[in-house]
Amino acid sequence: MQLKKIKKFILKVCPCILGSAFLLQAYTMPVFANTLSNNYSSQSISNARVEQVTWKYRTYKGKKQRRLWSITYEKWLTDWLPA
Numbered sequence: 001m002q003l004k005k006i007k008k009f010i011l012k013v014c015p016c017i018l019g020s021a022f023l024l025q026a027y028t029m030p031v032f033a034n035t036l037s038n039n040y041s042s043q044s045i046s047n048a049r050v051e052q053v054t055w056k057y058r059t060y061k062g063k064k065q066r067r068l069w070s071i072t073y074e075k076w077l078t079d080w081l082p083a
Helices: 002-046
Strands: 053-060 063-070
Touching: none
Parallel strands: none
Antiparallel strands: 053 063
C-alpha cells in the first residue's frame, strides 16, 4: 500500500519538475543574449570622447610661434606656425 502511494507521488512530481526545468531554461536564454548585446552597445558609447587640444607657444629666433598639441593622444597635430 505504501509503495503505491510513493509511485503515485513520484509520477505526479517528476513531470512537474521536468516541465518547470524546461520552461525556465527556455525563458532565461533570451535574457542572457539581450544582456550581452546591451553591454556591448553601452561599451561602444562609453569609449567615444572628444579630443582635447591646447596651443603651445615658443619664441624662436625672436619670433613667436605656436603649435597644436593633442592632450588626448599626446602628440603634435601641427608644425610650428607663426603666432
